[in-house]
Amino acid sequence: MASSPERVLPRHAEMSQFGVRDGHLLVGGVPLAQLAARVGQTPFYAYDRAALRARVASLRQALPPAVKLHYAMKANPMPALVAFMAGLVDGIDVASAGELKVALDGGADPREVSFAGPGKRDIELRQAVAGGVLVNVESMREVAPLAAAAAELGVPARVAVRVNPDFELKGSGMKMGGGPKQFGVDVEQVPALLDAIGSAGLAFEGFHLFAGSQNLKPESICEAQQKSFELALRLAADAPAPVRFLNLGGGFGIPYFPGEQHLDLRPIGDNLAALVARAASELPQASLVIELGRYLVGEAGVYVCRVLDRKVSRGHVFLVTDGGLHHHLSASGNFGQVVRKNYPVAIGNRMEAPRQAGASVVGPLCTPLDLLADRLDLPDGREGDLVVVFQSGAYGASASPQNFLGHPACVEVLV
Amino acid sequence: MASSPERVLPRHAEMSQFGVRDGHLLVGGVPLAQLAARVGQTPFYAYDRAALRARVASLRQALPPAVKLHYAMKANPMPALVAFMAGLVDGIDVASAGELKVALDGGADPREVSFAGPGKRDIELRQAVAGGVLVNVESMREVAPLAAAAAELGVPARVAVRVNPDFELKGSGMKMGGGPKQFGVDVEQVPALLDAIGSAGLAFEGFHLFAGSQNLKPESICEAQQKSFELALRLAADAPAPVRFLNLGGGFGIPYFPGEQHLDLRPIGDNLAALVARAASELPQASLVIELGRYLVGEAGVYVCRVLDRKVSRGHVFLVTDGGLHHHLSASGNFGQVVRKNYPVAIGNRMEAPRQAGASVVGPLCTPLDLLADRLDLPDGREGDLVVVFQSGAYGASASPQNFLGHPACVEVLV
Numbered sequence: 001m002a003s004s005p006e007r008v009l010p011r012h013a014e015m016s017q018f019g020v021r022d023g024h025l026l027v028g029g030v031p032l033a034q035l036a037a038r039v040g041q042t043p044f045y046a047y048d049r050a051a052l053r054a055r056v057a058s059l060r061q062a063l064p065p066a067v068k069l070h071y072a073m074k075a076n077p078m079p080a081l082v083a084f085m086a087g088l089v090d091g092i093d094v095a096s097a098g099e100l101k102v103a104l105d106g107g108a109d110p111r112e113v114s115f116a117g118p119g120k121r122d123i124e125l126r127q128a129v130a131g132g133v134l135v136n137v138e139s140m141r142e143v144a145p146l147a148a149a150a151a152e153l154g155v156p157a158r159v160a161v162r163v164n165p166d167f168e169l170k171g172s173g174m175k176m177g178g179g180p181k182q183f184g185v186d187v188e189q190v191p192a193l194l195d196a197i198g199s200a201g202l203a204f205e206g207f208h209l210f211a212g213s214q215n216l217k218p219e220s221i222c223e224a225q226q227k228s229f230e231l232a233l234r235l236a237a238d239a240p241a242p243v244r245f246l247n248l249g250g251g252f253g254i255p256y257f258p259g260e261q262h263l264d265l266r267p268i269g270d271n272l273a274a275l276v277a278r279a280a281s282e283l284p285q286a287s288l289v290i291e292l293g294r295y296l297v298g299e300a301g302v303y304v305c306r307v308l309d310r311k312v313s314r315g316h317v318f319l320v321t322d323g324g325l326h327h328h329l330s331a332s333g334n335f336g337q338v339v340r341k342n343y344p345v346a347i348g349n350r351m352e353a354p355r356q357a358g359a360s361v362v363g364p365l366c367t368p369l370d371l372l373a374d375r376l377d378l379p380d381g382r383e384g385d386l387v388v389v390f391q392s393g394a395y396g397a398s399a400s401p402q403n404f405l406g407h408p409a410c411v412e413v414l415v
Numbered sequence: 416m417a418s419s420p421e422r423v424l425p426r427h428a429e430m431s432q433f434g435v436r437d438g439h440l441l442v443g444g445v446p447l448a449q450l451a452a453r454v455g456q457t458p459f460y461a462y463d464r465a466a467l468r469a470r471v472a473s474l475r476q477a478l479p480p481a482v483k484l485h486y487a488m489k490a491n492p493m494p495a496l497v498a499f500m501a502g503l504v505d506g507i508d509v510a511s512a513g514e515l516k517v518a519l520d521g522g523a524d525p526r527e528v529s530f531a532g533p534g535k536r537d538i539e540l541r542q543a544v545a546g547g548v549l550v551n552v553e554s555m556r557e558v559a560p561l562a563a564a565a566a567e568l569g570v571p572a573r574v575a576v577r578v579n580p581d582f583e584l585k586g587s588g589m590k591m592g593g594g595p596k597q598f599g600v601d602v603e604q605v606p607a608l609l610d611a612i613g614s615a616g617l618a619f620e621g622f623h624l625f626a627g628s629q630n631l632k633p634e635s636i637c638e639a640q641q642k643s644f645e646l647a648l649r650l651a652a653d654a655p656a657p658v659r660f661l662n663l664g665g666g667f668g669i670p671y672f673p674g675e676q677h678l679d680l681r682p683i684g685d686n687l688a689a690l691v692a693r694a695a696s697e698l699p700q701a702s703l704v705i706e707l708g709r710y711l712v713g714e715a716g717v718y719v720c721r722v723l724d725r726k727v728s729r730g731h732v733f734l735v736t737d738g739g740l741h742h743h744l745s746a747s748g749n750f751g752q753v754v755r756k757n758y759p760v761a762i763g764n765r766m767e768a769p770r771q772a773g774a775s776v777v778g779p780l781c782t783p784l785d786l787l788a789d790r791l792d793l794p795d796g797r798e799g800d801l802v803v804v805f806q807s808g809a810y811g812a813s814a815s816p817q818n819f820l821g822h823p824a825c826v827e828v829l830v
Binding site: 119362 | 489492511512531532533534535536554556579596597601603724726728736739744750753775779782783813815821
């Protein structure tokens with residue numbers, strides 16, 4: 001449908017984290033066609049070390065030095081990337097014993113690893129105690145197996161309490177606190193849990209609050225951090241030991257869809273500076289931790305697939321590729337999105353070619369859900385072209401049904 | 416929220432495909448707790464041979480004997496199940512070279528295997544020719560590599576034409592025909608494709624039409640079959656050889672959500688009987704084929720996970736299990752559903768216990784998307800209970816992001 005000339009449609013935020021040379025996108029400084037040749041196949045994910053480094057550096061600059069940065073590896077558990085991130089950040093957050101193994105293999109310091117999850121199995125709790133990492137306790141149920149593991153192994157069970165606060169992170173993609181939730185322990189029940197932790201002799205270290213994720217409103221993030229800090233102060237009164245660890249969560253979003261903008265870190269840095277100052281007097285032994293997954297890695301990654309066929313059906317152009325929702329469920333719009341919107345997509349070997357009206361990029365699967373771009377303005381695609389999906393460093397390969405329809409697995413490279 | 420007493424809420428269709436003994440669901444005749452012990456872990460999927468056999472038998476009874484039944488293995492590619500189905504049905508439909516391997520390993524007769532997909536790679540086309548299976552051509556692009564493979568290998572390239580019709584299957588869960596589509600070749604372009612197939616010396620065998628899937632309205636299915644038959648008749652006039660194979664698609668749905676009923680096969684059988692009679696005079700060499708995936712296997716499977724914790728948050732009961740969206744994305748509502756609805760769910764070791772108001776069944780993942788049942792009436796769950804998700808034989812394990820968050824893979828058993 002034609003839009004009236006004066007109406008400006010929302011556009012994707014600029015994707016400037018990668019360079020372009022001779023029309024080719026550069027990932028890790030390598031022109032895309034050369035990178036595809038090095039990988040030896042399409043489709044693949046590529047993550048750019050320089051972009052990861054730059055993102056951590058920009059956070060270090062915007063946030064007070066006293067704030068610790070943790071990487072929530074659920075966003076991207078590729079072992080080489082986790083090992084690389086372990087060298088850049090102050091700690092790694094894991095969500096399963098499987099992730100714990102990857103973090104420790106990658107060289108993360110167990111003292112700076114924490115483990116959260118609403119359904120931890122007994123064997124996972126035992127693995128965490130044996131690994132010497134911090135467990136974010138999310139249920140009264142976890143106390144007994146943690147105490148048993150500590151007694152059996154002769155090592156302390158290091159714990160923090162994950163709190164389900166009585167407020168939400170407003171405007172989040174995902175709400176993970178407030179109201180009835182499976183995450184953490186309702187703030188009303190925390191004093192009883194702290195009491196049980198003290199009685200069981202677990203090594204209490206602090207609190208974990210996580211109100212929501214994928215938020216692009218700095219004022220909402222600041223408000224949640226403020227409230228989380230106040231709540232932790234209140235709860236600290238009942239704690240069996242001083243608070244040394246206070247995880248204020250994350251929630252920093254990245255722009256995926258037309259009209260979304262990059263998050264402004266300045267107000268968040270100012271807010272955290274104020275909290276650091278208060279913590280110095282009110283929780284003098286506590287480190288403040290920010291836990292980020294998507295924000296650290298999401299923009300540093302691309303998904304790359306190849307055009308197999310340019311098909312015109314009833315006047316509409318379909319670029320049929322070898323990649324699709326089996327590798328990148330989120331970009332297809334099938335992972336927690338109510339209304340499907342396009343990720344930023346480009347033809348990576350013709351970045352400077354003029355864009356034409358509305359082509360669709362689809363995958364090889366026999367389902368109309370297999371859609372990577374719906375009527376997006378792209379250069380006229382040809383067989384052999386490399387389609388790039390930006391903002392693909394988080395919740396990509398590991399969050400996709402790779403076995404669906406029996407196509408080859410994708411490859412992931414860190415460049 | 417309380418509903419007014421006179422309002423009857425829609426309910427799930429009865430799940431009577433499995434027996435119950437002493438309160439335990441029987442899958443393959445085995446009580447669920449014993450089956451879980453045999454599998455050796457939760458979570459798992461279990462598929463019931465007797466239920467698969469009964470479903471095929473009921474179709475054979477309802478449809479005319481001349482109609483061939485194909486299994487579209489994309490619905491469930493578990494190798495043991497595909498091999499079992501190969502012994503029950505008349506052919507297997509595959510969607511990739513990966514699926515082709517499983518079908519042939521499972522003993523499917525290559526003469527009765529067909530391969531469809533909008534983005535077939537050249538190597539896949541060559542594998543199909545070498546395997547002696549029928550390729551559903553979906554683009555003019557496929558003709559040249561098929562001809563090259565046939566010449567090189569010295570075997571015929573058996574082809575049918577997948578047609579994108581000029582009508583839709585009304586009321587389908589997924590529309591796969593009508594309007595601009597990546598599937599098949601627009602009916603307007605079919606004569607030119609038939610001409611190219613003839614010129615290239617490919618072995619033309621017929622047509623494939625597939626208008627949509629997951630349809631619970633017999634009248635819509637009958638109408639699509641009628642129109643598909645008429646369309647094939649029209650197109651046959653331009654074909655380089657007589658039509659021997661006419662795949663009228665499938666689209667037979669199963670009841671997932673409250674208020675949905677089992678599909679009435681009778682009108683479909685009557686309609687097909689009329690088409691068989693017409694085919695005898697109008698397309699005398701043609702076999703009519705119905706291609707079904709979900710309808711054959713969906714109701715024969717359950718997903719089983721174990722309650723790790725019964726958690727009460729602000730008055731709401733959460734059964735936290737070891738299974739979730741990483742194994743069963745569809746049941747979480749994140750696979751092509753606009754509005755999340757509950758699959759039928761039960762406590763499989765207490766099938767006859769009284770149900771109480773609104774508990775939620777969640778998984779171990781750190782995301783609110785990890786929801787297997789939202790405020791469903793269930794017996795009061797306890798740690799160790801076995802949660803059963805019915806209607807899980809199709810688009811379950813293979814359609815889920817099993818690597819998400821690093822939890823153990825699920826196991827699949829055929830019982």
